[in-house]
Amino acid sequence: MESGRGFRYFCKMHANFLNDLNTVQRQAADTTEGPVMIIAGAGSGKTRVLTYRIANLIFKGVDPFHILALTFTNKAAREMKIRIGKLVSESDARNLWMGTFHSVFAKILRIEAEKIGYPSNFTIYDTDDSKSLIKTIINELGLDDKIYKPNLVLSRISSAKNNLISDREYNDNAEIIEEDRKSAKSKLGLIYSLYNQRCFKASAMDFDDLLYKTNVLLKKYPEVLYKYQQKFRYILVDEYQDTNFSQYLIVKKLAAMHQNICVVGDDAQSIYAFRGANIQNILNFEKDYPELKTFKLEQNYRSTKTIVQAANSIIKHNKDQLKKVVWTDNHDGEKISLLQAGTDNEEGQIIANRIFELKANHQLANSDIAILYRTNAQSRSMEEALRKRNIPYRIYGGLSFYKRKEIRDLLAYFRLVINPKDEESLKRIINYPARGIGKTTLEKVIATAAEHQLSIWEVLVNMSQLRVITGASAQRLTEFVTMIKSFQQALTGNAFDLATHIARSSGLLKELGADKTPEGVSRQENVLELLNGIQEFIDTESESEDEVQERTLEVFMQDIALLTDADEDEKNDPNRVSLMTIHASKGLEYPAIFVVGIEENLFPSQASLSSRTELEEERRLFYVAMTRAEKFLTLSYALMRYKYGQIQYCEKSRFIEEIDQDLLILPSGAPKSGALLEFDDERTSFRSFNRKEPGIGSLKPKNNAATPLKPKSPTAFTPTRSDFVPDDTSNLSSGMQVEHERFGPGKVINVEGKPGDKKATIIFQAFGQKQLLLKFAKLKIIA
DNA sequence: CCAGTACTTAGGTTG
DNA sequence: TAAGTACTGG
Numbered sequence: 001m002e003s004g005r006g007f008r009y010f011c012k013m014h015a016n017f018l019n020d021l022n023t024v025q026r027q028a029a030d031t032t033e034g035p036v037m038i039i040a041g042a043g044s045g046k047t048r049v050l051t052y053r054i055a056n057l058i059f060k061g062v063d064p065f066h067i068l069a070l071t072f073t074n075k076a077a078r079e080m081k082i083r084i085g086k087l088v089s090e091s092d093a094r095n096l097w098m099g100t101f102h103s104v105f106a107k108i109l110r111i112e113a114e115k116i117g118y119p120s121n122f123t124i125y126d127t128d129d130s131k132s133l134i135k136t137i138i139n140e141l142g143l144d145d146k147i148y149k150p151n152l153v154l155s156r157i158s159s160a161k162n163n164l165i166s167d168r169e170y171n172d173n174a175e176i177i178e179e180d181r182k183s184a185k186s187k188l189g190l191i192y193s194l195y196n197q198r199c200f201k202a203s204a205m206d207f208d209d210l211l212y213k214t215n216v217l218l219k220k221y222p223e224v225l226y227k228y229q230q231k232f233r234y235i236l237v238d239e240y241q242d243t244n245f246s247q248y249l250i251v252k253k254l255a256a257m258h259q260n261i262c263v264v265g266d267d268a269q270s271i272y273a274f275r276g277a278n279i280q281n282i283l284n285f286e287k288d289y290p291e292l293k294t295f296k297l298e299q300n301y302r303s304t305k306t307i308v309q310a311a312n313s314i315i316k317h318n319k320d321q322l323k324k325v326v327w328t329d330n331h332d333g334e335k336i337s338l339l340q341a342g343t344d345n346e347e348g349q350i351i352a353n354r355i356f357e358l359k360a361n362h363q364l365a366n367s368d369i370a371i372l373y374r375t376n377a378q379s380r381s382m383e384e385a386l387r388k389r390n391i392p393y394r395i396y397g398g399l400s401f402y403k404r405k406e407i408r409d410l411l412a413y414f415r416l417v418i419n420p421k422d423e424e425s426l427k428r429i430i431n432y433p434a435r436g437i438g439k440t441t442l443e444k445v446i447a448t449a450a451e452h453q454l455s456i457w458e459v460l461v462n463m464s465q466l467r468v469i470t471g472a473s474a475q476r477l478t479e480f481v482t483m484i485k486s487f488q489q490a491l492t493g494n495a496f497d498l499a500t501h502i503a504r505s506s507g508l509l510k511e512l513g514a515d516k517t518p519e520g521v522s523r524q525e526n527v528l529e530l531l532n533g534i535q536e537f538i539d540t541e542s543e544s545e546d547e548v549q550e551r552t553l554e555v556f557m558q559d560i561a562l563l564t565d566a567d568e569d570e571k572n573d574p575n576r577v578s579l580m581t582i583h584a585s586k587g588l589e590y591p592a593i594f595v596v597g598i599e600e601n602l603f604p605s606q607a608s609l610s611s612r613t614e615l616e617e618e619r620r621l622f623y624v625a626m627t628r629a630e631k632f633l634t635l636s637y638a639l640m641r642y643k644y645g646q647i648q649y650c651e652k653s654r655f656i657e658e659i660d661q662d663l664l665i666l667p668s669g670a671p672k673s674g675a676l677l678e679f680d681d682e683r684t685s686f687r688s689f690n691r692k693e694p695g696i697g698s699l700k701p702k703n704n705a706a707t708p709l710k711p712k713s714p715t716a717f718t719p720t721r722s723d724f725v726p727d728d729t730s731n732l733s734s735g736m737q738v739e740h741e742r743f744g745p746g747k748v749i750n751v752e753g754k755p756g757d758k759k760a761t762i763i764f765q766a767f768g769q770k771q772l773l774l775k776f777a778k779l780k781i782i783a
Numbered sequence: 784c785c786a787g788t789a790c791t792t793a794g795g796t797t798g
Numbered sequence: 799t800a801a802g803t804a805c806t807g808g
Contacts, residue, residue, distance in 0.1 A: 072797060102798040126798085146791095207798050242797075275796065375794065377799095397796085438784085562798050583795060605794060621795085644793060644799035741784095759784070773784050776808045 017087065021045075021052060028295040029053040031232070032060065035255075035289035036262040037282070041326035042311065042627035043302025043589070046264055050238060051080055051261065054096065055087035057234055064095035068232040068254070070247075074100055074563065076587060093104055097232065101247050102207060103562045105214040109205070110558070112217055112224055121418055121554060123204040124561040128403075129424040130154055130206045137194050143187060155275075157192050159226060161208035162276040164215055164242040167193040201455055203421045211246040218253050229257035240265035240285075244276040252288060259289070267322050268315050271583060271621050273613070279320070280294060284758075300326050300627075302502040302589055304333025306663050307633050311626045313660040318616045338656065339636040340667040344378070344597070347638045348385030351594055355391060355577065358592055362632070366392055368591040372577040372625050374603040378596060379579050392573060396580035406512060406523040407530055411557070414428050417487040418554050420457040427456075430480060433511035434771055435759060436750070437480065441473045472752045484751075495553040496535045501690075503527060507769070514768025582625045593629035595622075598637045599650040622655050726778035737782040743767045743781065 018026045025045055028038050050069070058064055071077040077098045085093035097104060106124065113120040125133070134150045134157075153605075160170055168465075170176055171189040179628040180188045190548050199206060205213060217223045235255050237243065240263035255261035263285060270279050308328045315321065339354070341347035351371065359362050359527060371382050379395055386393045396560035409432060412425035420426070431437040448468045459466060460481050463474055483505065490498045501560045503509045512524040537559065538551045549555050576588070587756055597603055604618035626633060637652045724741045732738070736748045745766035751774075753759045758774045772779075 074798085100798060106798090124798090127796090239797090270795075271795085274794085277797095377793090380799095434784090523787090581795070585798090607794065616797095642799070680794075771784055773808090776784075778808085 014700055018056065021049065022299060023050075024214060024295055024297055024299075025049050028297070029056055031293055031295075031432070032057055033260060035259055035285075035292045036293055037240075037294045038262065038264040038297060039263055040266050040297040041298040041300060041322060041324055042266065042269060042624070043296035043308075043328075044326070045074075045081065045299075045301055046238075046266075046297060047083075048585075049085070049297065050236060050264060051083045051087065054083050054236065058084075058088045058092050062234060064092045066231060066233040067096050067098075067236070068104070068234070068236065069096060069098040069236040069256065070101050070244065070251075071099065072489060072587065074103060076238065100587075101243075101250070102210050102563065105250070106210050106558075106562060108228070109210065109213055109217070109385050112221075115221055115224065116213055116217055117200070118205070118213075119419070121203075123202065123415055123419045123422045123425070124200065124210070124586055125202075125204045125206045125424060125768060126561075127154070127207070128408075129204070132424055132427075133198055133753065134191065134195060137191055137198065141187065141190070141194075148185060148187065148191065153188065153191055156188055157195060158208050159763060160192065160275055161212045164246055164249065198423070201224050201421065202423045203419050204424075206446045208246070208569045210251065211244075214250055215246060218250065218517070225253060226257075228254055233258045234260045235262070237263045238259075238265075241267050241270035241279055241282060242272045242277040243281050244278055245281075248278070248281045248284065249527075257463050258648065259291075260288070267320075268318075268324070269586070269621055269624050269627075271586065271617060271624055273617050282322070289534055296324055298326050300328040301330070302626060302630055303328060304330050304631055306333045306335060307626060307629050310633070310659050310663045311338055311623055313663070314619060314626065314655060314658050315623045318619055320613075320616060327619055332630055335665045336659070337632075337634040337665050338661055339634060340652070341636060342640060343386065344381045344638050344641040347596060347636055348381035348383075349388075351382065351488050351596060351634075351636060351641065352385040352389045352391060355386075356389065358632060364592055366575045366577045369594070370580065370585065370588070370590040370592070370628065371522065371594045371596060372582045372585050372628065373579060374582060374605065375597075376581060378602075379446055382596065386577065392575065393576055393577040393579055395586045396578060398698075401526070401529075402560065404523075404526055406508075406527055408526055410499075410503055410530060411560075412509070413487075413559055414499065414553055417484060417491065417502070418557060420488075421455045423456055431505070433507040434769060435480065435507070436476050436752075436759075436771060441469060443475070444469055445477070449505055491553060492550075493552075495551060495556055495567050496531065498553050499534050500531055503531065511768055514766075516766075585628050586624060589628055589630055590756040592632040592634070593625070594636065595625045595635045596636045597641070598622075598635050598653040598656055599641070600653055602641070602650070603653055603655070619655065619658075724778065725780070727781045729760075729774045729777075730755065730758075731780050732758070732774065732779070732781070738762065739780040739782055741778045743770065745771075 018029055021029060024043075027047065028036065030047050032053070038046070038049065040049070043774050045047075046745075053068060054069060057067060069080070069081065074247075077100065081096065081098055084096070092475045096448060103194045109116075110120045110122070113122060131150045131154055135145065136154050138148050138150065138153070154166045160167075165173070165176075167189065170192055177186070177189065180186050180284075199209065218228070232254050235251060237251055241264075251261065251263075263282075265282060267279050267282060270277060273279070273576070286294075303311075307326055308326060312326060327380075334606075337354075339347075339350050341350050355369060358369070359366070373379065373382070376397065383393065383395070401412070409429060412428040415422050415425040416429065430442060445456055445459050445468075448454075448466060449456050452459070452466070454462075457541070460477055463469060463477060463481075469477065487498065487502055490501065509524070509527060512520060515523070534553070534556055537556050582595075601609075603622065604615055608614035635656065637650065637656070639650055641648050641650055675679070726741075729738075732748060732751055734748055734750055737745065737746060739745050743764040745764050746762045746767075748760055748762050749759055749760040749769075756775065759771055760774055760777070761769065761771050
């Protein structure tokens with residue numbers, strides 16, 4: 001079958017290419033048959049081993065189509081493909097099945113969708129969609145959303161799915177029922193069932209469904225399981241310590257036939273237990289495959305001796321761990337600096353100063369440096385300080401491009417056009433931009449849908465037969481349906497043309513164009529950027545050879561559904577300091593690392609203190625943070641910090657005490673807040689500088705002048721005119737020119753409603769289309 | 784319907 | 799403090 005593929009690569013690769021690896025690494029990469037577990041300490045060249053192992057498989061003649069490699073992020077998959085491409089050939093690398101669990105199995109689910117009753121163009125609900133649907137259900141059931149908090153409900157449902165507990169099993173399980181009853185949330189099971197029904201009716205799957213339904217598919221259809229067992233003869237799983245039960249079982253089933261399964265992980269770096277990841281999977285692995293060969297990668301190539309020893313001294317305080325000794329041949333390096341600041345703001349200033357010193361003394365670039373923190377809220381004081389010193393930075397994990405409102409709005413149009421049953425999208429845009437479809441009308445439609453067991457879309461399409469809504473409202477709903485249908489006609493055509501057409505004729509671009517504030521302009525630019533992205537998508541060729549897909553809008557949407565902001569590439573100025581949470585830093589490395597806010601109740605976090613397992617997870621998190629550093633590691637804490645606008649007094653973290661103290665440089669006379677060093681620019685010039693409030697200097701009031709004020713909205717500039725005398729509008733009709741006290745001149749395009757309670761739709765020159773109730777609106781009739 | 788105001792709440796977050 | 803939602807007057 002594998003007709004001597006190795007031959008083709010003989011010239012390109014010298015047979016001894018595995019000599020680039022150390023002994024254990026080489027064994028791990030060359031033991032290609034049978035179950036293998038690789039325990040890979042931090043910085044031990046794990047990615048390198050995976051890369052070489054896959055290249056080795058291809059070199060030995062395995063067809064890339066038969067290799068499945070599951071990674072933690074799409075970015076990791078992309079980078080690994082590039083590296084493998086350089087070892088073998090780009091076309092072979094392209095043909096690998098490589099990606100996250102979610103993206104790989106979403107692909108498979110689309111192929112097999114009809115077996116489980118879904119269309120292949122099913123929508124993927126993201127967390128916001130899920131939450132919004134849960135909110136709807138809670139409201140419909142008349143439950144209190146303070147008891148049934150959408151976040152909590154979702155995490156409960158998610159955890160059920162990740163443990164493969166169906167809604168039926170949930171509702172039949174005495175233990176679960178008792179647990180929910182005790183916490184006064186006995187309706188959770190009902191919400192779970194309704195949520196599933198609604199997702200199914202909307203032809204939608206949430207993130208957890210992608211794994212759950214894969215399990216259902218493989219269990220219910222042995223022939224499908226067989227097909228993929230045949231296909232995936234070699235399976236590799238990265239970051240195995242962070243997989244959950246649902247993922248574990250998928251892998252176990254797929255690997256059952258050939259048993260060529262290789263998992264790579266490090267129990268010391270397991271930091272996602274809080275959402276279902278299970279270290280037990282590693283222990284299970286040994287039970288499932290008694291023939292297993294285990295390799296321990298213990299030599300660290302990343303960090304100095306100091307950093308490796310410090311990290312080891314931390315992790316040894318955890319009881320639960322596999323035996324492993326991480327060591328390094330690297331230099332001792334510098335000691336770890338510990339900095340103490342008076343307040344969170346001062347912490348930012350000290351760090352910024354320190355970054356200047358490091359860059360000046362050690363020829364580091366901004367991009368060699370990362371600041372890591374426990375919670376996103378901590379980024380503020382760091383940003384402020386960096387901005388003041390003109391140090392360019394980039395924040396990971398902020399509001400990603402695809403989460404911006406204007407982008408979600410346009411994507412909702414695309415989603416609805418592709419899958420008109422997608423109710424979350426429909427509700428989002430049916431009246432945006434405003435087209436006079438009010439809350440009452442929509443509620444009537446939803447009620448009708450529930451009554452007849454139809455989707456909202458089906459009600460809209462069959463409105464004339466159902467005769468629930470009549471008159472002007474029905475007219476506008478019909479117009480909406482006609483518009484969406486006309487978009488659907490163009491689905492097979494050019495994706496960019498269709499997308500642009502939708503953005504224009506939905507009125508979305510016009511709506512955004514009406515807003516002349518800087519924010520408004522930037523929203524418009526974002527939409528244009530998305531359209532550019534679609535053009536770019538069309539211009540790039542399809543990833544894999546076996547699916548020569550048309551670059552339609554539908555395919556584009558499938559592509560971006562599972563993106564995260566870790567996937568965004570750095571277009572402008574790559575030379576920036578990186579800011580991110582420790583969670584987001586997993587798998588990354590930098591010459592210089594700052595870990596900030598190492599205080600009790602923050603790191604370890606307050607909530608983790610009550611249980612040993614949670615505290616140990618925090619400690620692993622600290623271990624991950626420290627082991628990101630290659631040469632320079634700086635830790636810091638503050639004595640005071642703002643939390644929810646209140647001052648909180650802090651104590652340095654127990655984790656600091658746990659570090660081998662010989663490796664630390666303790667805060668030698670932490671700078672008093674009276675005299676900080678203030679740098680002017682990137683040169684080393686600096687001057688002493690006195691703060692305004694001696695003593696408690698850094699507890700300065702917020703909203704200082706350094707923070708740019710938000711530009712005022714145009715509304716604020718339009719004075720309320722005392723000479724404005726409104727006209728009688730009881731006979732207002734379409735086509736009339738009017739003037740509004742605040743919105744200025746505009747043209748009436750529609751008037752409806754009973755006399756005395758009329759609603760007018762007016763396009764204002766400067767403010768776009770608005771609907772106004774005439775009993776309130778003060779209008780002057782011009783013509 | 785629109786827009787300003789009062790009130791509530793707050794963890795880390797793959798895809 | 800900041801963001802998001804619910805309420806209310808025009």
